Each structure stands twice: as structure tokens, then as C-alpha cells.
Amino acid sequence: GNSVTQMEGPVTLSEEAFLTINCTYTATGYPSLFWYVQYPGEGLQLLLKATKADDKGSNKGFEATYRKETTSFHLEKGSVQVSDSAVYFCALSDRRGQNFVFGPGTRLSVLP
């Protein structure tokens, strides 16, 4: 079946540091890929998405590129802020948007 693997957390960075959170997937066909973010005490919010190979999703300074050859969708941000502290989930769905699979989440803490 489909699966998503994320790097183990927690990740602790200083403000303005560069962020990478690795995500790799196993799926049949051509899945859509997503990053969701969960701030403390809240539900998940869609951060960015990509629906086909080489697509780059971007939002709020975060970026991720759909790499079919390496089955990866790594999340990056050039300069993190304290307000980026949250749990980040990589997810995939099949082409029709069904059968969502979420990764285990990576907790990010950004220190001032």
C-alpha cells in the first residue's frame, strides 16, 4: 500500500536558519503530494501541494518540489521564524484525491 516517511523530529533551529524536512513516499501511479502544518492546539492547515512530477508547491516562504525519480517531496524554507514552530505533516493522495496517507509528522521548534 501507499506510505509516507518523514525525518524523525524534533527539529530545533535558531531563527533565520535554513530548514529542510525530508519526506519520501511509496505509491502506485501518480499521487498528489501535500504538506500540512499543525500549530499548537489547532487542526491541520494545508501549507502547499504539488500534483505532478517536477511541480513546485510554495506558500509563506516554504517550498517543496515533487521529485518522481527519488520519490521525494522535501520541505524547505530559507529563513525560519519563531512563528514557524509547529508540527509538519507530509501526505499523499491518489490521483482522484482519495486514500489520503499522512506521515508521522515532524515537530519543528525555532528558538529566538
Added chain:
Amino acid sequence: KAGVTQTPRYLIKTRGQQVTLSCSPISGHRSVSWYQQTPGQGLQFLFEYFSETQRNKGNFPGRFSGRQFSNSRSEMNVSTLELGDSALYLCASSLDYLTGPYGYTFGSGTRLTVV
């Protein structure tokens, strides 16, 4: 427009009791999915409803059930509560059960504590 609304936000129940959680999707969204989130298991899919019909179901015991009303609002019920049911229950809505590239919009969740 209003987001996904889940009520109540917090709930404390005793083992053996039952509980009902409510979710109102974004206006116009007709599909509602439920997830259980725990520190150990992460996000686990419970079930999905579209047009008052359960379209998909996760691997949970029959104590977990749900329904959807004609206005797309959904409820989930857990009977005979166990300590292990303590979790954040998240509701997610989408326009259609075929979400395409749009993904879900999640509510803030209901934090259930079973004592």
C-alpha cells in the same frame, strides 16, 4: 467564509460512557472525513461521508460510528469508551469525495479525554 467547525473543543468522559462529536463543514463542501490523532499512532483515518453515505472506512472497531445529515453536517459517535480512545478527533471537509488537488480543510478538532 467560515471554516470547518467542530464542537465541542474539549470533552472529558468516563470509561464505558458514550460520546458524540459534531462537525460542520465549509459551506458548499459535501464530503466530511474523520481522523483520530494520537501521539503514538499519528493520524488515523476513521471514515468518510459524502451525500449522507459512508464512502470509506478505516480500521476501527464498531464502537466508532458516524453519520452525515442532508446539510452535510456530520457526527461521529464512540460507544463504551476506553482509555485508549483519548485523542484529538479531527474533521476534514472537501468539496467532493474526489478531492483532486485541493486536499482537505481541517477543523481545530475535539480533544477527548477518557478517565
